[in-house]
Amino acid sequence: MVLKIFFPQCCNRADSGLLVGRWVSGHDSAVVLAVIHYPFIPGQVKQYIQQVQAQSGVELSVLGSWSLPKDGQEGMESFLKDLSTIFPQERWLQISREFGKTGFTCEVLGRDQVCKKNSGKTLPPEEGGDEEQEDEEKVIFVHYEQRKVMLSQLHPIQVQDSESHSELRQMFGTVARSQPLFFMDKYDDGPLKSTHWQSEGREASIIVELLKQASAPLCVLLSWLLAVWTWICNVRIFTVFPLRFLASKLSTCIQLSYRTEHLRTLSSPKAAATHVDFMRKANILVSVLVDVALGVALMWWLYRDDHIPMLADALVPAADRVAQQLEELLQWLMGAPAGLKMNRALDQVLGRFFLYHIHLWISYIHLMSPFIQGILWYGGLSACLGLTFALSLLSDMVALLTFHIYCFYVYGARLYCLKIYGLSSLWRLFRGKKWNVLRQRVDSCSYDLDQVTPPTKHNSCLSPHAAVPPQINPLKCGAVVQTYRTPTYSCYPRDSWAALVKKLFVGELIYPWRHKTTKSD
Amino acid sequence: MEDESFCNISGKPISLDCQSHSSFCREFTVSTPKISIGKVMVYTCSVWLFAYTVFFFTQNTAVLSSAILITLVGMMLHIHFVKVDHESLLVIGSLGIQVSSSYASGREVTTFIEMSKIKDIVINEAVYLHQIIYYLCVLLRDPSEPHGVSSVVTLFQSSKPRLNCLVKIYKSCQEILSTCK
Numbered sequence: 013m014v015l016k017i018f019f020p021q022c023c024n025r026a027d028s029g030l031l032v033g034r035w036v037s038g039h040d041s042a043v044v045l046a047v048i049h050y051p052f053i054p055g056q057v058k059q060y061i062q063q064v065q066a067q068s069g070v071e072l073s074v075l076g077s078w079s080l081p082k083d084g085q086e087g088m089e090s091f092l093k094d095l096s097t098i099f100p101q102e103r104w105l106q107i108s109r110e111f112g113k114t115g116f117t118c119e120v121l122g123r124d125q126v127c128k129k130n131s132g133k134t135l136p137p138e139e140g141g142d143e144e145q146e147d148e149e150k151v152i153f154v155h156y157e158q159r160k161v162m163l164s165q166l167h168p169i170q171v172q173d174s175e176s177h178s179e180l181r182q183m184f185g186t187v188a189r190s191q192p193l194f195f196m197d198k199y200d201d202g203p204l205k206s207t208h209w210q211s212e213g214r215e216a217s218i219i220v221e222l223l224k225q226a227s228a229p230l231c232v233l234l235s236w237l238l239a240v241w242t243w244i245c246n247v248r249i250f251t252v253f254p255l256r257f258l259a260s261k262l263s264t265c266i267q268l269s270y271r272t273e274h275l276r277t278l279s280s281p282k283a284a285a286t287h288v289d290f291m292r293k294a295n296i297l298v299s300v301l302v303d304v305a306l307g308v309a310l311m312w313w314l315y316r317d318d319h320i321p322m323l324a325d326a327l328v329p330a331a332d333r334v335a336q337q338l339e340e341l342l343q344w345l346m347g348a349p350a351g352l353k354m355n356r357a358l359d360q361v362l363g364r365f366f367l368y369h370i371h372l373w374i375s376y377i378h379l380m381s382p383f384i385q386g387i388l389w390y391g392g393l394s395a396c397l398g399l400t401f402a403l404s405l406l407s408d409m410v411a412l413l414t415f416h417i418y419c420f421y422v423y424g425a426r427l428y429c430l431k432i433y434g435l436s437s438l439w440r441l442f443r444g445k446k447w448n449v450l451r452q453r454v455d456s457c458s459y460d461l462d463q464v465t466p467p468t469k470h471n472s473c474l475s476p477h478a479a480v481p482p483q484i485n486p487l488k489c490g491a492v493v494q495t496y497r498t499p500t501y502s503c504y505p506r507d508s509w510a511a512l513v514k515k516l517f518v519g520e521l522i523y524p525w526r527h528k529t530t531k532s533d
Numbered sequence: 534m535e536d537e538s539f540c541n542i543s544g545k546p547i548s549l550d551c552q553s554h555s556s557f558c559r560e561f562t563v564s565t566p567k568i569s570i571g572k573v574m575v576y577t578c579s580v581w582l583f584a585y586t587v588f589f590f591t592q593n594t595a596v597l598s599s600a601i602l603i604t605l606v607g608m609m610l611h612i613h614f615v616k617v618d619h620e621s622l623l624v625i626g627s628l629g630i631q632v633s634s635s636y637a638s639g640r641e642v643t644t645f646i647e648m649s650k651i652k653d654i655v656i657n658e659a660v661y662l663h664q665i666i667y668y669l670c671v672l673l674r675d676p677s678e679p680h681g682v683s684s685v686v687t688l689f690q691s692s693k694p695r696l697n698c699l700v701k702i703y704k705s706c707q708e709i710l711s712t713c714k
Contacts, residue, residue, distance in 0.1 A: 014557065014626060014627040014628075014713055016627070016628060040627075150555075150556075150557065152558075152625065152627070152628055154628070178647060178649055178650070179647065179648075179649060180629075180647055
């Protein structure tokens, strides 16, 4: 039977001592987790192992001895053999290596017998490692990197059955669960000195340490500022109905609330509980920083080379052009569009009504034209809060400026809806059916002749629902990795494109500010 | 270290290298022939001649520079992703099997399969148009069914050695698998 020993690479150059680890049940293998150095008191070693076992839940035991004799240290053979009597085990491993040579020697002592073996030759450790040959028992030595095995447990594979029989998985699980064993190493002032992956030195940088020290008062300051801001937002005057409704629909206010939430998560004094929470926090921090950086870049581009006056100058002619094209469209509809004969009176009324709207709108734009540059200048300052904030401001402004077009759509859609109802009821009359209001269904009905004489009303509809597509605001801020995703703030509209087209035909009103998450009436 | 003359299914010569590290650990490496310089020259010359004729008619220097760029990028992609230099199979009894293929640019792709997941290593035959192709594959155990096979992993996919080479590797692997399962 082949015996497999998993040996950590960090212990290749460790001083002589005891091997601490676990025998994997069911397979003939042992996982070495750490080396406890001489001198030690056997009682303390046993106590320490029991303590760590209670904390981690891993069945630790002393596996054997490790000897790497430095210059001048000879004659440990008998001492090592005596150790096996102090820590009675089923099998006692004696692994040794000579300084400067690459070979490992391994002796496996049963309880009563001694197996001899030759010193093995080494192989380039690809995934497996060296293995030695034995007369009676064969040994495979596998070097593993403890740090990488620990890192692999950040994304553990979900096991279907409760007990995994895979040997490698058990070995990985053993190393991952033995975290309490790695808290103390040979540089700490404890009764025992051990070597494992942590004793190679933790990676640290002075900048990270300084940032950690600075982050505590920063968090306090941030949470105080957020408290002041939330108090301002909850002032009574802002909770009056129209303002609250507006605030819940305008994307600027929505963005503000999201950012407040994010900053609140960041500034919470508690450290992250699990790794997933920590990654989420780091994700939020990086996204806020990137946002602000992009916003500052936008500001830098906007405020140099006279871009703002250029934009302001381009805005009014653009609005004029839009208004002119709308007027042309209305004139066309008021005449005989595509050769259809329309209800002249209704056309004139609605057409003049809409033309007056557009005239008012254009007058307001012209009235505001001297102030546009100022508005753009101060609005651009808001980009320092982040690029998403600037974009949401822009989207709100566009939405508000084109609100009159939405009003046109509403008038037209309501009229169209009425016409459709009338037409459908006439159609049912033709077929001899009736709408049963009580049962909400169509029933057949027999009419008299004078009831059936078709009414002489001309059904023409002026329908300027030359569709003004409702604005769709996709704003997605999701993380890349599925595990570390912060909740996505996507403002998708309620309906898909097909449903929108259907609604247009049927005459049902489309509300662009209703999102998927809002409840419908 | 044995090195007979084998060839792959298209008839090109390949070389097999068997290393026996111990009684239960063996490694087999199959190396494909390297890129021939003549083929590379032919391809680049034809691409550049074509680009030069296009330039002759259109007088646009961007054609020439884009042809050079395309050739360089194409060569780099080919040696990094397509051209396999050698493939190796390492069998360690009672631990597992490691399959690795290394590309001409030096990139190595390695997969390790645990012994508990392996059912057997077999030579399978595939009928493709008028050819019968033999390939060596690893049968993986199905956890739910004790005698079932969940999936098959093909070995030496790029080098495609012929039956004589496969039989040699197969016999060697079975010696280890039968004793150290």
